[in-house]
Amino acid sequence: MNRLLWEKENNMIHDRYQLAFKLYPYERSTDQDADAPVRHPVVVMGGGPIGVATALDLGLQGIPVVVLDDHEGIGMGSRAICFAKRCLEIADRYGCGQPMLDKGVIWNLGKVFHDDRKVFEFNLLPEEGHKFPAFINLQQPYFERFLVERVREAQASGAPIELRGKNRVDDVTVHDDHVTLEITTPEGPYTIEADWLIGCDGASSPLRGMMGLDFEGRVFEDSFLIADIKMVNDTFPTERWFWFEPYFKSGASTLLHKQPDGVWRVDFQIGWDIDRKTELQEENVRARLDAMLGEVDYEIVWTSIYTFQCRRMKKFRHGRVLFAGDAAHQVSPFGARGANSGMQDVDNLGWKLGLVIDGKAPASLLDTYDTERVFGADENILNSTRATDFITPKSKISHIFRNAVLDLAEQYDFARPLVNSGRLSVPCVYDGGPLNGADALPGGPSRTRPGSPCPDAPLDDGYLLDQLGGSFVLLTIDAEAPDGLEESGIALRRVALSTSGAASGVLAERYLGEAATGVYLIRPDQHVAARWATFDDTATRTDLRHAIGLE
Amino acid sequence: MAELTLTPNLDRPDDFYAELIAAHDGLSEDESAAFNARLILILANQIGNTQVISAALRAATKPDR
């Protein structure tokens, strides 16, 4: 008998991993005692960062949502450490960006080495006038904990979110208008139904398997050994250091990066043909670390070996089932595009599903989740595949070219843009997206064209992004417009700004460019839907209807 | 007089690099070397100016470390 079946028959669920934080211990739900399966509007399968963020998005809209996870909290060991600006902005919209920022380590400087030489250094040169920096480093368990803490806070003020720990989904039946889920708990199995099921069950998604769905892409034949270490007297600066073919021979490439709590991420590329068990023995991990660090005292916090793939599902929507995060797409870690892109999935899906459930938008609006996020996933896969090819060249000639680039980059500026140790996550612009409307702001900046995520800007009190999101917004800059407008059941909220304030030079630069006035229609996920020089009632209504899939 | 450009000049560096590496897919080492030779000759003709090419040859020579 296989393990799952055995566990099922004996009412047991074994942890597949150790917990860092136990945050949602198993509790009996009244659903388990119901005579007939209880129907929920939305069930989320998987309580990783993407599942919990999905619950927050929907719950804060007042839509009841149940999250099922087969563990009782957050796994030990940090996988993700780099969280990008857009990801933090999304978290901030949900009300938990600040604790992440407070805990995280901000970094701007990166150095690239080859053998024993510094090739060059780069500065992310953060642009002024944003609430969030380009990146913070933060252990994934903290990122997830802040999300769960925000759920608790939201629940306390009435958000209809339920997190059910040790609830493992073992089977689903997908119907035309709902999904039936078979769940195993420590107290036995039960069944529930969902109008909508969101699959956030990670890269090896059991849900994909249950539904017999594809997950195609490229496997990279290389292994990476992670050691998160605490240095006793750390003299290393808060910078990202990346070695190609390091002189200390601890790996074909090595990354050193700082995290909070005095912890450093060290990541060694150790080849494909390895024995995991041997490599993970402490003395062997220490041998690699000692060669690299020399006479430094450190404590090993966590080690792990990972291999990776760049792949995605063909479609993220399958009728009443939608996939998000690693379940839908997987990338190599170079570029930090995993969790960062999963959060953009949530951002995109949340408001669309909300409108569909409220009956304000047709279900076909959810097909645009598929179009837009597949587009985003392809961009991420392309970038992380290229970085991986550069870091781990797979043929002699690509190795020769790679090292030629590094040699030249040491001396000549021109070769530096070719060095690729990861193109760090930037948000996706939905160019040509199905919901985009008019781009009718002559002289308007390219970065705020329809499809773009709104760049932040300082206001006299606070930041622009604090004013946007959660609902459709009509942003007017030095332009006249009515204060409230309703169309097809959607209340369009006006945010009226002028460029006469002290901080408004940046606003004008990012939103007006050469134009004198500007009017933006902004989606609940803070992406630009359309823009004009002046307000036009008919045009606004048309593009609003278009943005919710009505025409 | 034309000068050798050693500052970034490629419009889309990552696209260029990916295409370059992909062009070698499936070639043996000898075939790759021959491909590179043909490519250099084509690019040299595009540059056209012998002075610039001489400067490029010097730039490509590995300095003693």
Ligand SMILES: Cc1cc2nc3c(=O)[nH]c(=O)nc-3n(C[C@H](O)[C@H](O)[C@H](O)COP(=O)(O)OP(=O)(O)OC[C@H]3O[C@@H](n4cnc5c(N)ncnc54)[C@H](O)[C@@H]3O)c2cc1C
């Ligand atoms: C080494 C490494 C470094 C990384 N670095 C970065 C980085 O710097 N930045 C970044 O953005 N991303 C990074 N990532 C990627 C990031 O870790 C993932 O993208 C992220 O965890 C995906 O979140 P998720 O919620 O989609 O899936 P997961 O975190 O995998 O969560 C899935 C959840 O579903 C649960 N589950 C599974 N099966 C069932 C079931 N049958 N029933 C109920 N629940 C179930 C699991 O227990 C789990 O809690 C890195 C990944 C690795 C491996």
